[in-house]
Amino acid sequence: xxxxKSSAMVKTTIVLAGTTIYGLTxxxxxxxxxxxxxxxxxxxxxxxxxxxxxxxxxxxxxxWRRYRARAEDDDGSAQE
Numbered sequence: 001x002x003x004x005k006s007s008a009m010v011k012t013t014i015v016l017a018g019t020t021i022y023g024l025t026x027x028x029x030x031x032x033x034x035x036x037x038x039x040x041x042x043x044x045x046x047x048x049x050x051x052x053x054x055x056x057x058x059x060x061x062x063x064w065r066r067y068r069a070r071a072e073d074d075d076g077s078a079q080e
Contacts, residue, residue, distance in 0.1 A: 021029060
């Protein structure tokens with residue numbers, strides 16, 4: 001019984017491995033779909049990363065302005 005299942009699975013695998021759709025094998029289609037998925041994920045993530053970086057830079061600029069304002073106030077009070 002186990003041998004029957006094993007041989008059926010091997011035969012099915014051989015048939016699937018040799019299957020071509022539009023001249024490409026199943027392995028090639030999986031590779032193409034994987035690359036397509038990867039490109040879609042990159043396209044979705046890049047705008048999010050840009051947004052996060054812009055927020056980070058805005059916060060960094062605000063901190064820098066506060067630091068400079070405080071430094072100028074300290075310098076002004078020390079000179080008086």
